[in-house]
Amino acid sequence: MNMDTRKPVGNLAESIRSLLGLKANLTSSWADSVSDIIKSLPSEEPRTDRIKPAKSETTNSFDDKEVNSGTIILKLKDELAALTAYINQLNIQRRQVLNEFLDLKGNIRVFCRIRPITVGENSSHLSTVVTLDSSNALLKLAENKSKRYSFDKVFHPGSSQDDVFLEVEPVIKTALDGYNACIFAYGQTGTGKTYTMEGTPDCPGVVPRAMEVLFKQAVDSNHAFLFSFSMLEIYLGNLKDLLVPQSTKVTDPLPPSLSVHTDPKGGIEIDNLVSIQVSDFNQALSLYRLGRRFRSTASTNSNIASSRSHW
Numbered sequence: 549m550n551m552d553t554r555k556p557v558g559n560l561a562e563s564i565r566s567l568l569g570l571k572a573n574l575t576s577s578w579a580d581s582v583s584d585i586i587k588s589l590p591s592e593e594p595r596t597d598r599i600k601p602a603k604s605e606t607t608n609s610f611d612d613k614e615v616n617s618g619t620i621i622l623k624l625k626d627e628l629a630a631l632t633a634y635i636n637q638l639n640i641q642r643r644q645v646l647n648e649f650l651d652l653k654g655n656i657r658v659f660c661r662i663r664p665i666t667v668g669e670n671s672s673h674l675s676t677v678v679t680l681d682s683s684n685a686l687l688k689l690a691e692n693k694s695k696r697y698s699f700d701k702v703f704h705p706g707s708s709q710d711d712v713f714l715e716v717e718p719v720i721k722t723a724l725d726g727y728n729a730c731i732f733a734y735g736q737t738g739t740g741k742t743y744t745m746e747g748t749p750d751c752p753g754v755v756p757r758a759m760e761v762l763f764k765q766a767v768d769s770n771h772a773f774l775f776s777f778s779m780l781e782i783y784l785g786n787l788k789d790l791l792v793p794q795s796t797k798v799t800d801p802l803p804p805s806l807s808v809h810t811d812p813k814g815g816i817e818i819d820n821l822v823s824i825q826v827s828d829f830n831q832a833l834s835l836y837r838l839g840r841r842f843r844s845t846a847s848t849n850s851n852i853a854s855s856r857s858h859w
């Protein structure tokens with residue numbers, strides 16, 4: 549909803565009418581707009597001279613009833629409180645439905661994404677994988693020999709980043725309901741982990757989409773959230789904080805060493821890991837881009853820009 553809340557108070561009657569007309573769309577931004585209008589009014593003594601409707605409008609049935617601005621404000625405040633309670637109720641229901649949905653789907657799910665053969669790639673030594681249906685893939689080992697594998701979901705080579713994200717989005721959303729969520733890409737070099745998780749500027753992958761969805765959902769919800777960003781790599785058994793610039797000279801001070809602990813509630817804590825508070829998607833994306841520059845990379849036979857890690 550795009551609403552100009554800087555309207556002069558003289559437009560109050562019109563603003564209220566248009567807001568009430570939009571009551572079917574009960575969003576938090578609606579409530580915010582109402583709240584902004586209330587805030588823009590003098591709170592002690594309402595300026596009735598400015599909000600009094602013009603003479604010609606007094607025949608209007610709405611204005612006949614609502615000539616007293618104090619009454620209007622009280623009504624709006626009540627309305628706002630009722631709407632806030634209603635939105636909170638809807639949020640609780642949404643959370644329950646989402647959790648039931650994920651329980652039915654299973655708390656741990658394994659997907660298989662088959663990537664297409666890329667241009668210029670020599671595929672003569674590769675075995676063919678065929679998607680049988682949405683949850684079964686067949687690996688052809690020889691002319692008369694094949695093996696069938698079952699997954700919660702199989703993405704065929706033509707699957708888009710949208711298709712993949714649609715499946716993982718509900719898990720990401722549960723993070724704002726207080727659940728731990730982990731999305732992990734595993735596979736040999738060159739199989740498409742980076743493409744799936746990071747994607748390209750034209751076809752963004754799970755990571756940028758997830759950050760965008762999280763901030764959007766936080767704005768749409770009726771609650772305040774605190775986001776912090778950390779980025780860690782485990783490479784050859786060593787932990788590396790990707791938000792700490794790596795030393796390039798022997799004289800550079802070594803970054804503090806990281807260690808992983810389990811807290812009493814079973815959560816994971818990493819000592820000395822940098823954690824930066826972020827308030828929007830762009831801030832998080834900038835930190836992500838900074839961190840990825842410090843990832844370990846090396847070329848492999850299958851991938852000249854291999855990230856050398858799972859995601």
Ligand SMILES: Nc1ncnc2c1ncn2[C@@H]1O[C@H](COP(=O)(O)OP(=O)(O)OP(=O)(O)O)[C@@H](O)[C@H]1O
Pocket residue numbers: 662663664666705735736737738739740741742743744848851853854855856857858
């Ligand atoms: N679904 C896909 N559609 C189109 N191209 C893809 C797809 N998946 C992967 N690719 C391409 O295949 C190549 C290898 O993919 P990617 O770098 O994502 O592999 P990786 O598993 O991250 O490898 P590594 O472990 O070595 O870092 C890249 O050129 C990538 O753009």
